[in-house]
Amino acid sequence: NDALRYYLLRETVFGQDGNFSRDALITRYNADLANGLGNLASRTVSMIERYLDGGIPPATESAEFCVEVEKTIGASRIKFENFDFSGATGEIWDLISCVDKFISDAKPWELAGHESEKQRLQQILYDAAETTRIIAVLAHSVIPEATQRIWEQLGQPGKLADVRIDQLEWGGLKPGTKIGKPEAVFPRVDKKEASERIEAMENEIRNPGASAPASVPAGTGSGEMSGAAAAAGPAKITIEDFAKVELRVGVIKSAERIQRADKLLKILVDIGDEVRQVLAGIALSYAPEDLVGRKVVVVTNLAPRKMRGLESNGMLLAAAAGADGKPVLCTFAEDIAPGSKVK
Numbered sequence: 166n167d168a169l170r171y172y173l174l175r176e177t178v179f180g181q182d183g184n185f186s187r188d189a190l191i192t193r194y195n196a197d198l199a200n201g202l203g204n205l206a207s208r209t210v211s212m213i214e215r216y217l218d219g220g221i222p223p224a225t226e227s228a229e230f231c232v233e234v235e236k237t238i239g240a241s242r243i244k245f246e247n248f249d250f251s252g253a254t255g256e257i258w259d260l261i262s263c264v265d266k267f268i269s270d271a272k273p274w275e276l277a278g279h280e281s282e283k284q285r286l287q288q289i290l291y292d293a294a295e296t297t298r299i300i301a302v303l304a305h306s307v308i309p310e311a312t313q314r315i316w317e318q319l320g321q322p323g324k325l326a327d328v329r330i331d332q333l334e335w336g337g338l339k340p341g342t343k344i345g346k347p348e349a350v351f352p353r354v355d356k357k358e359a360s361e362r363i364e365a366m367e368n369e370i371r372n373p374g375a376s377a378p379a380s381v382p383a384g385t386g387s388g389e390m391s392g393a394a395a396a397a398g399p400a401k402i403t404i405e406d407f408a409k410v411e412l413r414v415g416v417i418k419s420a421e422r423i424q425r426a427d428k429l430l431k432i433l434v435d436i437g438d439e440v441r442q443v444l445a446g447i448a449l450s451y452a453p454e455d456l457v458g459r460k461v462v463v464v465t466n467l468a469p470r471k472m473r474g475l476e477s478n479g480m481l482l483a484a485a486a487g488a489d490g491k492p493v494l495c496t497f498a499e500d501i502a503p504g505s506k507v508k
Contacts, residue, residue: 167308168194168351174250174307175258187360195353198311201261202300203351206315208268209293210347216277221294221320221342222287230292231335233263234299238333241303245330250307257303264296294319295338302328311350318345352439358411358466365468412482412507413437414497415463420453426473432456434479436463437504444477447492462495462507 172190175197177183213219237260244253273289276282298319301312305325316325320342415434423429428446430453443463462482469478483492 167311168198171198171254171308175254177251179248179250187363188356190363191354191356191359194351194359195356197258198308198351199353201258201265202304202308202311202315203349205261205265205268205293205300206297206318207347207349209290209297210318210344212273212277213290213294213344214347216273216286217290219344221338221340221344222291223340224295224336224338225288225291226335227288227292230264230267230296233260234296234335238299238303238330242330245306254304254307257300257307260296261300264293264300268293291338291340295335298338299333299335301325302330302333314348314350318347320344349439361409362466362468365466369468369470409466410464411466413463413465414501414503414505414507415441415461415479415481416503417456417459417461420451420456422448422453423473423475429473430456431475432481434461434463434481435503436465436479437502441465441478442476443479443481444472444475445481445483447481447483447494450492451494459494460497460501460503 168190172193173183173185175193176185176189213221237256241253241256244250244256268289271289273286276286276289297315298321301315301319302325305312305328309326313325319338321338413436415436418433418435418440420430420432423431423444426448428448429444430446430448430451432443432445433440434443441463464480464482467478467480469476471477482495484495485491486493
């Protein structure tokens with residue numbers, strides 16, 4: 166959702182016609198979101214965790230950024246108020262490029278470990294983190310989900326939507342604040358795979374249910390693939406057909422029950438380059454606490470679907486055991502890294 170919002174508001178002058186293409190969307194995603202804002206947030210938080218024990222360093226009033234930040238706040242506010250969303254996002258992303266270049270030129274990784282350079286290292290990382298905080302506030306109306314996650318990674322409390330742009334100023338990050346876990350908010354995507362996923366989503370919108378896998382029994386509401394159902398159909402497929410399904414090793418990070426859904430569990434699964442939310446109909450077979458750390462097989466290029474008001478981004482593979490079709494998760498006996506492809 167964030168990627169599409171950003172693309173439409175950045176590419177199209179509000180009130181006028183605009184062009185849309187999958188290639189342009191994916192290019193913008195990788196260039197501006199993955200390599201731009203996502204990379205800035207990830208590298209900043211990661212370096213604070215690695216070099217400063219996960220704590221925000223002392224505040225600075227660096228001339229390198231105060232003037233530039235104040236200029237961007239003012240310019241983007243005026244453009245937002247005049248419905249110039251393309252111009253406002255352009256101002257914000259110019260600031261992202263500026264701080265990205267600043268980090269690359271300053272090379273904080275070369276200063277780490279040298280006591281004589283500690284103050285300079287702290288200054289660089291405070292400037293980068295504080296600018297990232299301000300960017301998150303300015304960009305929130307355009308990409309609300311990702312900026313909220315960046316806000317939390319910077320150790321900031323509450324909802325970002327409650328922070329007013331007209332009260333935004335330098336120095337909001339408090340020294341000593343513990344940052345959250347660094348996670349990629351915009352993992353880079355492969356153009357071909359992303360285009361195929363978008364196409365599958367479009368087909369699902371045009372023909373609801375038509376792209377649902379035949380191996381999932383209708384009406385179960387489950388997110389696992391049933392071995393019994395898959396065996397029922399005698400039709401043969403080619404190796405090219407099978408290659409369209411992307412299977413990866415996943416490690417379950419958390420699992421919890423869903424209210425008023427006896428069979429469903431909400432599962433967060435690490436697939437190597439990101440953590441996915443998957444809804445799986447295995448609650449009658451597995452207790453949530455027993456799933457954490459388990460390695461599973463995940464279908465990662467399945468079009469998202471909504472169940473019980475939650476989105477499921479993938480599917481866990483399972484066999485159906487016994488007459489009652491009890492799901493048994495596919496797993497691994499040997500140690501294998503999350504994200505490894507299953508072939």
